[in-house]
Amino acid sequence: MSSSRKLSNEEVAALLEGLEDGALDVGTGVLPGKEYQPYALGNDDANLLGDLYTLRLINERFGRQFRNILLPMLRFAPRVQTMPPETKRFDEYLSGLDSFLSLTTLRVDELKGSILATVPARLISILVNSFFGGRGDSAVTRTSEFTPTEERIIQIVMEGATKTLSEAWKEVYEANFDVMASEMNPAFLSFIEGNEQVVICSFVVQLPFAKPAAIELVYPLQMLKLIAPLLRSKVQRIGENRDENWATRLRDAVLQIPLVIAPRVAEPTVNLTQLLRLQPGAVISIEAFNDIPIYIEGHPLFTGRIGEKDGKMAVSIID
Incomplete structure (x- = not known):
């Protein structure tokens, strides 16, 4: 901590006298002999x-x-x-x-x-x-x-x-x-x-x-x-100002993605012997018109039933 004591009149006079007669070197300040350039605080x-x-x-x-x-x-x-x-x-x-x-x-x-x-x-x-x-x-x-x-x-x-x-x-x-x-x-x-x-x-x-x-x-x-x-x-603020237009466009684009719906009417099984005997004209029996799984992009998501609507084959989702 620096001292708060002030110099006395005698001490001040002694310093001034030393400067006048050359007893004190005025070139003993910070880095004597170096070149300096003016600097205004706040201008940089x-x-x-x-x-x-x-x-x-x-x-x-x-x-x-x-x-x-x-x-x-x-x-x-x-x-x-x-x-x-x-x-x-x-x-x-x-x-x-x-x-x-x-x-x-x-x-x-x-x-x-x-x-x-x-x-x-x-x-x-x-x-x-x-x-x-x-x-x-x-x-x-x-x-x-x-x-x-x-x-x-x-x-x-x-x-x-x-x-x-x-x-x-x-x-x-x-x-x-x-x-x-x-x-x-x-x-x-x-x-x-x-x-x-x-x-x-x-x-x-x-x-x-x-x-x-x-x-x-x-x-x-x-x-x-x-x-x-x-x-x-x-460090940027995140989430305070959402781009609502971008979010809406993204949602609309996602909702327009086409998905393949594949009702599986039947999945009969045959052994290897029957498989080797298969040829054009062979008949495989299936259990039709039971509740069938409905696959969305290869994933079973619903259960449906095969029927007819407006003269066309259709599937009704029941679960």
Whole structure:
């Protein structure tokens, strides 16, 4: 335990005198001769989120469902590859963007902020081309603004993305994403300051007749700090938010599985001598129309009785 005793005036004066006449070496502090760099407490925000394990899981859920948004336009389910989150300065991220692309700001009230969704113009042209029966290898024909058809495609993609994103976040944090604004040129984008850190989540769409295209979600690091413990945790909540639609679809699919019903009318027995004498025209007597077992996929589950209904042979389940 450290002592709480204060230095007396005489002791303070002796220390100051020693510093002035050189009796005390001022270079005897912590690790003398080492180089140091300034550090501001609280500014190393990236380390607060760890390896973003939970955000990776959210991205994987989003990537699996996002392909269903593109399916009606591409007329096939593309492969969407989820890339690891990357942290960098926002101005550095903007410098790597094309001068013409779809930039949509999504409001997240629960996190008191907003995120940015980017879609390359080339992918939008491909979606329009495929939607109207093309092969999906269209190139960008305009570099200043989107056509009304392209704007409608962007709207459809963003509407689906916001719903899918809310579902992907639901098991970790209840957050609703809503479209707030859109832009086509990064130079006119109003999002956050350029020196702020952001987390970029990329989703690469694999296309059979064109080069892959990446859709990106950009989270301000300052916004994610609000739920940093959740994003660092590798233990996820299970069962609190069940996917009722998935459970219903699974139940309906199971109920539609065809099963073979096989009533066994008789099972006579013969010895080996009789078996060797069997030939076309031989007659084996059976006890018909007694209670018979009914097999479902090879398992005896019911007892029935052979009869007739509407002029056809039928079996009635009696037990």
